[in-house]
Structures are given as C-alpha cells and as structure tokens.
Amino acid sequence: MKKMILLAMGLSVMLSAADGAGLYKKCAACHGMHGEKKALGKSDVINTMSKEELITSLKDYKAGTRNTKGMGALMKGQVASYDEAQITAVSEYISSMKQ
Numbered sequence: 001m002k003k004m005i006l007l008a009m010g011l012s013v014m015l016s017a018a019d020g021a022g023l024y025k026k027c028a029a030c031h032g033m034h035g036e037k038k039a040l041g042k043s044d045v046i047n048t049m050s051k052e053e054l055i056t057s058l059k060d061y062k063a064g065t066r067n068t069k070g071m072g073a074l075m076k077g078q079v080a081s082y083d084e085a086q087i088t089a090v091s092e093y094i095s096s097m098k099q
Helices: 002-031 051-063 072-079 084-095
Strands: none
Touching: 002 084, 051 072, 051 084
C-alpha cells in the first residue's frame, strides 16, 4: 500500500512539472524560453522570482488587482483560464529555471 501511495505521489509531482512546462509555452513568447526576459521590455525577469512570489502575482493578475508596469490587463487575459493547480504548476516550473 505504501508503495502505491508513493508511486501516486511521484506521478503527481511529475505531472505537475510537465503541466507547468506545457502551460509556460504561451509565456515564453514574451518572457523568453527560460523566463530570462523582461516581457515587452517592462516586466520583472520572472526566473528570479520565488514560487510564492509567482503564485501571488499570478493570482493577483487573475483577480485584476495587480497592474505592475501597466501589464495588468494583458496578464489578466493570459491567466484568466488558469485554476489554482495550474497557477501552482506554472509557478513551480518558472521558479525551477532560476539563473
């Protein structure tokens, strides 16, 4: 039973990482393949942010309460369809690309 639970947990972690990478593909056009660019020359470099900072930022963009450097409306549209698990997955993926 323990082996089944550990296997399921490991699979869940692997799927989250894969989901984060897949979700990040639409981010890469502006933020760079490794999160190394300032999107549209305005944003922070996101691969320097912690997972927690990313989660907070994405949730705030989704809620429409964040408008850093005039990027609020654009980012709200980008994350509007993300649920909490997707926000966490993409945040984990981005934070794993730290410089």
